Amino acid sequence: MEEKKKILEVRNVSTxxxxxxxxxxxxxxxxxxxxxxxxxxxEALGLVGESGSGKTTLARAILGFLPKYxxxxxxxxxxPQVVFQDPYTALNPARSVAWILEEPLKILKKYDAAxxxxxxxxxxxxxxxxxxxxxxxxxxxxGGQRQRVSIAxxxxxxxRFIVAxxxxxxxxxxxxxxxxxxxxxxxxxxxxxxxxxxxDMNVVYQLCxxxxxxxxxxVVEEGEIDQIFENPKHPYTKELVEASV
Amino acid sequence: MKKLFAKHNNxxxxxxxxxxxCMVGIVIIGQFWTPYDPNAMNGAVKGxxxxxxxxxxxxxxGRDIFSRILEGAGATLLIAFFxxxxxxxxxxxxxxxxxxxxxxxxxxxMRICDALTAFPSVLLALIVLAILGPGRLNVIGVLALVFIxxxxxxxxxxxxxxxxxxYVSLAKLQGVGHFxxxxxxxxxxxxxxxxxxxxxxxxxxxxxxxSMSFLGVGVxxxxxxxxxxLSDSQNYILRGMPWYAVFVGLTIxxxxxxxxxxxxxxxxxx
Amino acid sequence: xxFVLKKLTTLLITLLILSFLxxxxxxxxxxxxxxxxxxxxxxxxxxxxxxxxGLTRSLPVRYFDWLLSFIRGDMGxxxxxxxxxxxxxxxxxxxxVTLTLFGFALTLLFxxxxxxxxARREGSWADRVLTVSNQIIMAIPAFFVGIILTVxxxxxxxxxxxxxxxxxxxxxxxxxxxxxFPALSIAIPRTAMTAKMLRSSILGEMQKDYVRTAYSRxxxxxxxxxxxxxxxxxxxxxxxxxxxxxxxxxxCIVIEQIFSLPGIGxxxxxxxxxxxxxxxxxxxxxxxxxVMVVHFIGEVVSEMLDPRLRV
Numbered sequence: 001m002e003e004k005k006k007i008l009e010v011r012n013v014s015t016x017x018x019x020x021x022x023x024x025x026x027x028x029x030x031x032x033x034x035x036x037x038x039x040x041x042x043e044a045l046g047l048v049g050e051s052g053s054g055k056t057t058l059a060r061a062i063l064g065f066l067p068k069y070x071x072x073x074x075x076x077x078x079x080p081q082v083v084f085q086d087p088y089t090a091l092n093p094a095r096s097v098a099w100i101l102e103e104p105l106k107i108l109k110k111y112d113a114a115x116x117x118x119x120x121x122x123x124x125x126x127x128x129x130x131x132x133x134x135x136x137x138x139x140x141x142x143g144g145q146r147q148r149v150s151i152a153x154x155x156x157x158x159x160r161f162i163v164a165x166x167x168x169x170x171x172x173x174x175x176x177x178x179x180x181x182x183x184x185x186x187x188x189x190x191x192x193x194x195x196x197x198x199x200d201m202n203v204v205y206q207l208c209x210x211x212x213x214x215x216x217x218x219v220v221e222e223g224e225i226d227q228i229f230e231n232p233k234h235p236y237t238k239e240l241v242e243a244s245v
Numbered sequence: 246m247k248k249l250f251a252k253h254n255n256x257x258x259x260x261x262x263x264x265x266x267c268m269v270g271i272v273i274i275g276q277f278w279t280p281y282d283p284n285a286m287n288g289a290v291k292g293x294x295x296x297x298x299x300x301x302x303x304x305x306x307g308r309d310i311f312s313r314i315l316e317g318a319g320a321t322l323l324i325a326f327f328x329x330x331x332x333x334x335x336x337x338x339x340x341x342x343x344x345x346x347x348x349x350x351x352x353x354x355m356r357i358c359d360a361l362t363a364f365p366s367v368l369l370a371l372i373v374l375a376i377l378g379p380g381r382l383n384v385i386g387v388l389a390l391v392f393i394x395x396x397x398x399x400x401x402x403x404x405x406x407x408x409x410x411x412y413v414s415l416a417k418l419q420g421v422g423h424f425x426x427x428x429x430x431x432x433x434x435x436x437x438x439x440x441x442x443x444x445x446x447x448x449x450x451x452x453x454x455x456s457m458s459f460l461g462v463g464v465x466x467x468x469x470x471x472x473x474x475l476s477d478s479q480n481y482i483l484r485g486m487p488w489y490a491v492f493v494g495l496t497i498x499x500x501x502x503x504x505x506x507x508x509x510x511x512x513x514x515x
Numbered sequence: 516x517x518f519v520l521k522k523l524t525t526l527l528i529t530l531l532i533l534s535f536l537x538x539x540x541x542x543x544x545x546x547x548x549x550x551x552x553x554x555x556x557x558x559x560x561x562x563x564x565x566x567x568x569g570l571t572r573s574l575p576v577r578y579f580d581w582l583l584s585f586i587r588g589d590m591g592x593x594x595x596x597x598x599x600x601x602x603x604x605x606x607x608x609x610x611x612v613t614l615t616l617f618g619f620a621l622t623l624l625f626x627x628x629x630x631x632x633x634a635r636r637e638g639s640w641a642d643r644v645l646t647v648s649n650q651i652i653m654a655i656p657a658f659f660v661g662i663i664l665t666v667x668x669x670x671x672x673x674x675x676x677x678x679x680x681x682x683x684x685x686x687x688x689x690x691x692x693x694x695x696f697p698a699l700s701i702a703i704p705r706t707a708m709t710a711k712m713l714r715s716s717i718l719g720e721m722q723k724d725y726v727r728t729a730y731s732r733x734x735x736x737x738x739x740x741x742x743x744x745x746x747x748x749x750x751x752x753x754x755x756x757x758x759x760x761x762x763x764x765x766x767c768i769v770i771e772q773i774f775s776l777p778g779i780g781x782x783x784x785x786x787x788x789x790x791x792x793x794x795x796x797x798x799x800x801x802x803x804x805x806v807m808v809v810h811f812i813g814e815v816v817s818e819m820l821d822p823r824l825r826v
């Protein structure tokens with residue numbers, strides 16, 4: 001672990017919003033409170049917490065979608081790619097799979113049209129689809145197939161680091177297992193790092209090396225996956241682990 | 246086209262499309278061939294009723310009304326085309342920019358749009374045309390201007406909604422530039438609301454041109470258009486020749502009905 | 516009430532801006548002096564007239580002067596007829612208002628029963644026929660309805676004489692009969708639109724939880740509809756009805772022309788072609804006030820019925 005390269009460093013990140021209660025008093029709502037952690041090369045870090053724990057806000061901050069927060073987020077690799085939770089809004093409904101996958105490559109301007117097509121087809125095959133899906137629209141794909149296309153789109157950018165925000169929670173159990181397997185294979189094949197966000201300890205256990213448990217914007221526990229599962233210290237972690245068995 | 250049919254397999258869409266296609270088709274043919282020269286006066290057939298020789302009768306100068314309607318409808322449709330082209334084009338541009346970027350300019354522009362859309366567009370166009378004076382170009386310019394806010398509003402709402410969706414976030418992460426995102430990623434997804442709005446736009450443009458020219462502030466007195474003919478034909482009603490007005494009115498009504506049904510059909514799925 | 520005050524302020528500011536723009540635009544249209552005196556007038560006579568009309572002062576000064584007089588009810592003097600604009604507009608405005616309100620009343624009278632009936636019998640033959648015919652009728656322009664009514668009831672059935680308007684003072688009965696046809700012309704397309712909106716609004720409301728609860732508690736469909744849905748489904752209609760009154764006013768301009776009614780719309784068109792700017796300005800202002808006030812009333816009424824809209 002010591003000699004591994006850092007991919008991401010999150011230090012003392014806090015964010016909050018003020019809202020007016022019906023009685024006219026302003027309340028400060030903490031979404032993230034003093035969150036710090038590191039992510040290393042080749043590591044899959046699970047970020048676990050119930051909805052409202054601030055994990056998606058943290059992911060948005062890391063991806064650069066959050067306009068305002070305190071603390072620092074430092075990337076040591078190129079910008080991360082992302083796989084979203086809802087496979088129904090992650091792919092442009094007006095475009096074909098081929099267009100969706102080619103667009104980022106066009107932006108990169110690294111390859112000519114023939115090379116782009118070759119790469120797209122080979123990537124589709126790697127995520128368990130094939131050439132016949134090229135001309136389909138997202139509406140003609142199942143949830144699992146959409147998520148495969150999303151993963152392919154992320155991987156085509158050749159990232160070292162992928163943020164996956166609940167990538168399997170909208171899928172049923174058998175498809176979940178397939179997608180998790182695919183993510184694990186891709187990690188091994190490309191030496192990727194994952195920040196894997198989930199509310200489900202079980203899912204995290206299948207993929208991650210290390211876990212951060214968040215509750216109400218605060219990191220309550222952090223540790224190796226086995227240690228967290230066998231010997232959870234915080235009562236909230238215990239609750240999550242027990243719920244998953 | 247095939248996809249549009251599959252998606253909008255409803256009564257309104259089919260009838261609207263057929264009606265619009267027929268009307269526009271006849272009018273286009275009328276630009277190249279009419280039964281008679283629309284301006285040829287024939288003293289022998291002054292003010293006649295509909296007959297096999299003159300399907301819609303003749304006016305006091307012995308001109309063939311059907312031929313004149315074909316010519317007038319062409320002018321009206323051409324005006325409507327440019328009105329929609331300009332109105333929808335500029336409206337989409339403004340709506341896209343304000344919806345995507347938001348901010349203070351968005352606030353101000355939308356306030357102006359709200360104030361303008363509260364005002365009946367025919368009234369607004371009438372007042373501005375009264376200032377500018379009649380003429381084809383004025384009609385096109387003023388109506389396009391009056392139509393911009395309604396297009397800007399719906400396009401803005403769509404852009405504001407879609408820009409928050411994951412696939413747009415993803416495109417930003419992939420390094421796609423703002424203008425490419427707007428043009429290639431968001432715009433195609435606004436078509437389900439833009440197409441019906443364009444169809445309704447044609448409906449409104451034909452109606453507005455007819456109303457303006459009927460009231461005498463539209464095309465100039467020497468131009469032909471359905472609105473001008475409507476105003477001419479009014480005198481014929483009282484002199485026992487109501488069919489002239491009925492045919493002109495019917496042409497306008499059928500054109501509008503086609504676009505209106507098409508717009509309704511495009512809004513309804515399956 | 517805070518809301519009403521806020522809306523009222525917005526209304527006044529919008530009217531102020533609108534009135535200035537309209538005034539400035541019309542003042543720039545052209546010099547009325549050659550129009551009044553003809554092209555052969557001596558420079559002295561022109562200068563004297565200019566002085567008399569107050570054209571020597573700057574535009575903002577003239578605007579504020581005009582605005583203050585307008586608020587006091589003095590709308591200036593016609594360039595052409597040299598009589599007070601207020602006098603010219605007086606009875607004509609009354610006629611247009613009567614026509615609009617007549618048309619609006621007819622719209623309400625027909626559209627509410629049709630919309631409710633259609634929603635109640637959703638999916639039935641009657642509902643389908645109504646839905647399709649509404650869609651067609653709402654696309655028919657008011658002036659075409661006017662032409663058809665004129666030909667049908669004026670030329671063929673001779674129920675009224677097209678082109679010879681009878682004023683209320685001449686014969687109230689004949690006046691109402693004559694007004695019925697233009698009022699129908701503006702009411703018929705709007706009735707179809709309103710009935711369509713009401714139907715979908717009621718059906719949307721019937722889908723909501725509280726109606727379903729009432730339904731499952733053993734109320735039959737009719738009572739559930741009457742008790743809960745109608746009031747709530749009228750809410751979105753109110754804003755639409757406000758725009759109806761505004762649109763009808765615009766529609767009146769064309770309809771007055773078709774039926775030769777001496778209303779404010781005809782006066783507007785005549786004054787435009789005469790370049791009689793004071794009359795045009797006054798009418799435009801009246802129309803603007805009308806439209807803005809109608810929308811204001813619509814907003815306040817929906818606000819009172821539904822406090823949820825308050826932001």
